[in-house]
Amino acid sequence: MYFNKDNFIENYEKVAGQLDQVAEIAKQLQQKAYKKIFLLGSGGAYTKYVDLRPLLFKKLNVPFLITSPEELVSQYLGELNEDTLIIAGTKTGTTKELLSALTAVRKNCEKVTVLGFVGDDDTEIDHLNLLDYRISSVDTDVHLILFGWFILNYAGISTAKMKAELLGLGTKIGQTLTDLQEQAKAVVYAMELERLQMWVASGHAWGEVCCYCNYILEEIQWIQAQGIHASEFFHGPFELVADDFQVNVVLNTDSNRQQDLRVAEFVKNHTSAYTIVDMQDFALEDLSSEVKEFVEPYVLNHYFDLLLRIYVERTGKSAQTRRYYRKMEY
Known part of the structure; x- marks a missing residue:
């Protein structure tokens, strides 16, 4: 067997258990009325943002940009202020480029808000105190279920029906991939x-x-x-x-x-x-x-x-x- 359904469902349940927490974080950030959002990451994290570019464009009323850590520092560091939200993604919490970029952000403008999607627990990014808010991605860099749910809540369009759909998906997807x-x-x-x-x-x-x-x-x-x-x-x-x-x-x-x-x-x-x-x-x-x-x-x-x-x-x-x-x- 190439796919471990039980392990997949177990990880999905860890994700589903965070839906209320993610909704609360989105509600708090929504009240801050940011004027620009930077989606920060490299490798797999970068492409997760690209996945949801259509959803971001249709649902967000705030300008957003998907960018790498190096590009953020070299091109946009001077544009960051208290009206900026950075959403950063990393599996290990140790990616040198990301840590370096967020350290530069903190030195340049302490009032920037940083939300992190972090796959592993108790990582270097946590010890450096670079994040204002943290969501556990469980088994990846930016968890698409939690990121998508965050966007729906930040845009104020989430519903109880949508939440119920997500809660019931783990077993269904696990069986489909098994088949x-x-x-x-x-x-x-x-x-x-x-x-x-x-x-x-x-x-x-x-x-x-x-x-x-x-x-x-x-x-x-x-x-x-x-x-x-x-x-x-x-x-x-x-x-x-x-x-x-x-x-x-x-x-x-x-x-x-x-x-x-x-x-x-x-x-x-x-x-x-x-x-x-x-x-x-x-x-x-x-x-x-x-x-x-x-x-x-x-x-x-x-x-x-x-x-x-x-x-x-x-x-x-x-x-x-x-x-x-x-x-x-x-």
Whole structure:
């Protein structure tokens, strides 16, 4: 078994147990009437923000910017003041770039508010007293369920129905991912490891596809991978497609679906080495549209983690076999 359903459900329950706390934090921050929000992180944290860019744009009435720690300091440090909210994400709480950036923020303007999503407990970021508010991400850097719930509450549109939907999801998602294990194994073992993989997506699936290509395939598995937005596929990348070119398309269930289907139709007609990951197969159709916007990328994230576990079996490469990342100074 590649997926531990019991462990997944246990972690999800830890997340669900924080919904009221997150709602209270959002309510407190909402009352401060911030004039700008910076979403701060690198790697997986950065792409979690990209996942929810459509939701952020539609629900927030405050200007926001997704930025890396280095960019925040070099470009925007002088723009920070008491009307600024920084939402920072980190799994380990030890990312040097993030700690350095937040230390610079504190020195430049003590009145900036910093909310942290932190995956591990009792970390360096906690000991440095860089956070005004803290949410436990349990098993990741920025937990999409809690981040999405925070946004809905900060925007003042959360409902008891939405909360009930989230409370009941752990077992359902766990079973769905369990049922997809054989399909996921077929996806991994169909790939030729020495050749480029192209992954195409859009909407709230786009951030997860970027994360999968950059950090799972390239960083951990050393497999060349290219993430392409569906709206850009016909502006260059589709010319690479030949009979055995490896193309994988993720189909949204939202308004971007027709765009994704157009890509999938082309791919089916021009290569035999394709995979279609349809978010309709994850059985999330009964969710409110706002909740689905962050639950779908959350589920896709765990599906890609499932693919990674199968790759580890096939290649022997894991997060512990990286050549450079946290192995040397760079």
